[in-house]
Amino acid sequence: MTEPQIDYAAVFRALPGMVALLAPDLVYADANDDFLRLAGRSREQLVGRYIFDVFPENPNDPGAAGMRETRESMLRAVTTGERDTMALLRYDIEDPQRPGHWQEHYWSPVNAPVFGPDGQVTLIVHRVEEVTELIRAFGGRGGDSRSRVLEAELYTRARELQEVNERLRKAHAHERETALALQAAMLPPPGPTGQHGAAVRYRPAVGALNVCGDWYDLVELPGENLAIAVGDVVGHGLAAACVMGQLRSALSAACRVTEGPARALDALGLYARSVEGAESTTAATTFVDWGDRSITYSCAGHLPPALVHPDGTVAFLDQATDPPLGARPEHVPRPQARAPFVEGSTLVLYTDGLIERRTEDIDAGLARLADTLTRHRHSDPEILADALLADLLPTTGNTDDTALIVLRL
Structure with missing residues (x-):
């Protein structure tokens, strides 16, 4: 049975409603x-x-704001890749047969993005409900005073809601910018980091609030060894960025003075009890010893680091997993495990944004x-x-x- 051939252009033009x-x-x-x-x-x-x-x-109309609000809504759909629903909008239209004569109109618009194969927005679907007659008839038939008062009241309430929505958008955008700036100041910049040339990456979420809970860190240890850690704070926004900064600094210090990753996470867990918002934070810490070619690791509720061998096999370091910070009512020493590696292997630490759906x-x-990892195992850490x-x-x-560290061993 053959599938029917659909003329989507004809379907689009026949759609009921303004699109x-x-x-x-x-x-x-x-x-x-x-x-x-x-x-x-x-159409022409x-x-x-x-x-x-x-x-x-x-x-x-000196108070008209329809053009500005419509433009901002459409550009938000392009920038965020998300549908944007506008509040009730007055936007008068000039009579094409009588230049200079404007017809009062009320609209309820929605703007939605359409993505191309590369994931970029290629079109905006602009769907509009024409509600002029509905507003005029809201209080009854005709143009009596009650009808006009109710029409004005409905429009005023819609404008107030739109203004509140705009203030919230601006507040969220400001918080996002502040949180990202704070995080950028605390994390090493992307690119080769440290004497071993580890590649690090951070990608903020596309949403206005879902940013700044993740971190990564590299700490030089005695004997040219290296501690690598990633973590993820529960929550988002500026508060999460502040908690992240405190925990990252504490873990960095703990790695320098403790005997291994489990002891470092023990110290971090005790410290986290005094930091509001640090509960249920996850972290993974690895100590790389080039002398005996081993990785000692410990995970506090975090996804396991990945060790890629030169032959393409991937081992997830999951033999020392434990609950997140603050998950236990009483302090219990955390486990740690050791994994050998050969020259040319690759160690990858990451946060859940990379793989969870x-x-x-x-x-x-x-x-x-x-x-x-198997397909790109021979690539330079930056390329990988x-x-x-x-x-x-x-x-x-x-x-x-998403936070990510790639280290060639």
């Missing part, structure tokens, strides 16, 4: 028949033209990680780090921040 397609630069790419009919424009008058050249703002089991993410991010993070952007 238009715009490029990311807000130039019309197409519009369906209802959009053309209700907007009073032909729209396609290839900038939206606000076709529909300029009413110059007779809400719709699948964690084993599927670990399998993807192992496959990518970029390959891991490219292969494992969603093309639409990661919903959780």
Whole structure:
């Protein structure tokens, strides 16, 4: 049985309700028949033209904000890759038959991104409900005073909600910028780090709040050995960034003065009891000894480090796992284990944003990680780090921040 051939262009034009397609630069790419009919424009008058050249703002309304709000909503959809629903909007339209005459209109718009094969936004779906008559009829028939008062009240409430929403957006954006700046000041910059040339990466989440709980660190130890750690604070935003900074500093100090990773995590766990917001933080710590070619490790509720052998086999270091920080009511010494390595192996530490997906089991993410590591095992650490991010993070952007360290042994 053959599948039916669907003319999607014909389907789009026949869609009920007003729908238009715009490029990311807000130039019309197409519009369906209802959009053309209700907007009073032909397809030739729209396609290839900038939206606000076709529909300029009413110059007779000094308080008009429809053009600014529509532009900001569309650009948010492009920037965030997420649907943006606007509040009730007044946007008057000039009568094409009578230049200079403006018709009062109320709209309820939604802007949604369309992604190309590369994961970038290629189109904006601009769907609009024309609600002018609904608002005018809200208080009854005709243009009596009660109807006009209720119309004004409904519009005013919608504008107030829109203003609150804009203030919240700006507050979230400011918090995100502050948290990212704080994290950037505390973490080593991406690129080769330390005398051993480890490659490090950090990718913030695409959402406005889901950032700044993850960290990584490299600590030089006596005898040219190295301690490597990653961690993940529960929570997001500025508060998580502050907790992350405290825990990262504490673990860095503990690695320098303790005999191994388990003792370092013990000290970190005791310290975390005095830090609000540090509960349930996860961390993985490894001590690399080049003298006897071994990795000693311990994990506090964290995903296991991956050791890639030159022949392509991947071993997850999962023999010293324990609950996250503060998960036990009483302090219990943490376990640690040791794994040998040969020259040319690669050690990879990462946080859950790299592999976890809400719709699948964690084993599927670990399998993807192992496959990518096997395929790129001979690559330079910098190239391997970029390959891991490219292969494992969603093309639409990661919903959780991601920290990553790649070290050639």
